[in-house]
Amino acid sequence: MKRNNFRLLIFSILMVLFLSACTDESNPTSSTEDDATSSNEPTPGGTLVRAAIYGDPQNLDPMARSHGTSTSMVTWNIFEPLVRYDAVAGEFKEGNASEWEISSDGLTYSFTLNPDVTFHNGRVVTAEDFKYSIERVMNPKNASPNAGNLQAIKGSKEFMSGDATEVTGIKVMDDTHIEISLDKPDNTFLSVLSLPFTAAVPKEVVEEKGDKFGEEPVGAGPFKFSSWVRGSEIVLEKNADYFAGAPYLDKVVYKVMEDQTARDNSFASRQLDMMVLGDAQYARYKNDPTYGELIVEVPELFTRNLKFNLEKDGPWQDVRVRQAINYAIDRDTIIQTVIQGKAYPAVGVLPSSIQGYNDKVTTYSYDPEKAKSLLEEAGYGDGFTLNILTTSHPAFGLPAVEALSGYLEEVGITVKTEQVDFAAMTDRLNNGDFETAMSSNGGMTHPVEFLSRYFHSKNAGASGNTSHYTNEKVDELLDKASQTTDESEMIALAQEAEEMIVKDAPWWFFNYNKAVIVHQPWVKGLQEMPTDIDYQDLTKVWIDESLK
Numbered sequence: 001m002k003r004n005n006f007r008l009l010i011f012s013i014l015m016v017l018f019l020s021a022c023t024d025e026s027n028p029t030s031s032t033e034d035d036a037t038s039s040n041e042p043t044p045g046g047t048l049v050r051a052a053i054y055g056d057p058q059n060l061d062p063m064a065r066s067h068g069t070s071t072s073m074v075t076w077n078i079f080e081p082l083v084r085y086d087a088v089a090g091e092f093k094e095g096n097a098s099e100w101e102i103s104s105d106g107l108t109y110s111f112t113l114n115p116d117v118t119f120h121n122g123r124v125v126t127a128e129d130f131k132y133s134i135e136r137v138m139n140p141k142n143a144s145p146n147a148g149n150l151q152a153i154k155g156s157k158e159f160m161s162g163d164a165t166e167v168t169g170i171k172v173m174d175d176t177h178i179e180i181s182l183d184k185p186d187n188t189f190l191s192v193l194s195l196p197f198t199a200a201v202p203k204e205v206v207e208e209k210g211d212k213f214g215e216e217p218v219g220a221g222p223f224k225f226s227s228w229v230r231g232s233e234i235v236l237e238k239n240a241d242y243f244a245g246a247p248y249l250d251k252v253v254y255k256v257m258e259d260q261t262a263r264d265n266s267f268a269s270r271q272l273d274m275m276v277l278g279d280a281q282y283a284r285y286k287n288d289p290t291y292g293e294l295i296v297e298v299p300e301l302f303t304r305n306l307k308f309n310l311e312k313d314g315p316w317q318d319v320r321v322r323q324a325i326n327y328a329i330d331r332d333t334i335i336q337t338v339i340q341g342k343a344y345p346a347v348g349v350l351p352s353s354i355q356g357y358n359d360k361v362t363t364y365s366y367d368p369e370k371a372k373s374l375l376e377e378a379g380y381g382d383g384f385t386l387n388i389l390t391t392s393h394p395a396f397g398l399p400a401v402e403a404l405s406g407y408l409e410e411v412g413i414t415v416k417t418e419q420v421d422f423a424a425m426t427d428r429l430n431n432g433d434f435e436t437a438m439s440s441n442g443g444m445t446h447p448v449e450f451l452s453r454y455f456h457s458k459n460a461g462a463s464g465n466t467s468h469y470t471n472e473k474v475d476e477l478l479d480k481a482s483q484t485t486d487e488s489e490m491i492a493l494a495q496e497a498e499e500m501i502v503k504d505a506p507w508w509f510f511n512y513n514k515a516v517i518v519h520q521p522w523v524k525g526l527q528e529m530p531t532d533i534d535y536q537d538l539t540k541v542w543i544d545e546s547l548k
Helices: 003-022 031-038 069-078 127-138 156-160 203-215 260-270 278-287 319-328 331-337 368-377 398-410 422-431 447-455 472-485 487-504
Strands: 047-052 082-087 090-092 096-104 107-111 170-174 177-181 224-229 233-238 251-256 272-278 295-308 344-346 384-390 411-421 435-441 509-517
Touching: 047 069, 047 260, 047 331, 069 233, 069 251, 082 260, 107 127, 107 295, 127 156, 127 170, 127 177, 127 203, 177 447, 203 260, 260 472, 278 509, 319 344, 319 368, 319 487, 331 344, 331 509, 384 398, 384 422, 398 411, 435 447, 447 487, 472 487
Parallel strands: 047 251, 047 272, 384 411, 384 435
Antiparallel strands: 082 090, 096 107, 107 177, 170 177, 224 233, 233 251, 272 509, 295 435, 295 509, 344 509
């Protein structure tokens, strides 16, 4: 693999992230990994039954849905992007491309495809498939929520506005070589190309299935789609022809189980092999003499928040009101009483496990008198009603909303809640159909990508900035941060942008998640995955049938 200074910058960034995660006291070495190395060699076979706690994905077409957990935890195994990012090792590794090179000016990305990668229908994946698939995401007729993340590609604006029939910055050199050119350097671009929505899809299958492609997807990843019973389960089967070697598991079953009690009962009766733990479960399993040794936990790259819709008229249009709400709520107490301590208080946007985390950002401490004073200055001393859209999630759903409501009532704000499921929440956020909403955002490994996704005006709406936050100075800082090849400058610019975002308060900054999985003793190979603990690399997971 060829190297250059630009790639070295990216590598060094990710190494710092990795080392940071490793030195966090709350991120001990996984006993599971120890087990995997001290037990017998991995053996092929078996079925992994895991819980999908965020409900049924609406669509498994990577173009159609945003990069949310309920979708990506499945599609990441079906589709094969050009490169993959190993969040545990902190490095990029081969995907569909066996080699890649970034030009010294950071404008041109050249990829050599592995000729042994085939779609699940048996056809070899070519460079033309990637051109088709990336343009499919950017085609305005498809209204993909991911299109905004590809605007750095040269010619994207003309294509997305309908003034061009193809993206000039994507060139197919031959079947195994593709070149992507950018208008400006963007040191987050390789991370974008590691996400499922940039993976190749077979054009002939897409055209044959039409809208049903999202229900019967075909990719080139380590697992093939097998079946989907809406509201019940999704089943994947191993891809025996996977270019990197067939996975150990024969089958993966995602059981759609949003109800925590149902998950507990299924796990106790050994019908579930692994599940993400909620706050109430955490202490119980952590202290269990058996399962306490079968827990994997990691500080995830997610920030829970209450976001304001700045396209909607209301008192939150006044920054003093948004700041007042940040001062009015005691997040530390809510974390201890509602979340049982399974989270870290948020001081800003960037979570503690990402490079560039700034614990000295000017944040908001609990100060109800200051909140009242700001509301008085803004003309809302007599209070108002705040409508909050929420889910049932135990950590950032209705229980947290009920807790924060008490604090807001103390400063004169009456809260009305509307609870929806996760699929409806995603649609309402993407469509701007809310006043305020509780959610969890993140999963990106690059601080500039993280901030840009949720606060750059170019990503307003379904591309990530669902608050429709706009600040020209923040845009300028993030653009500069994405283009520089100087690491210290990149971090300084990102932190300056974060300081301005926190001051503008488009979110109430709640907490950074501590993610925890508990598994049965026969499940081996699970990892401390900081991007999202649900994004396990299932090619490494295996079942020790002798322990069942």
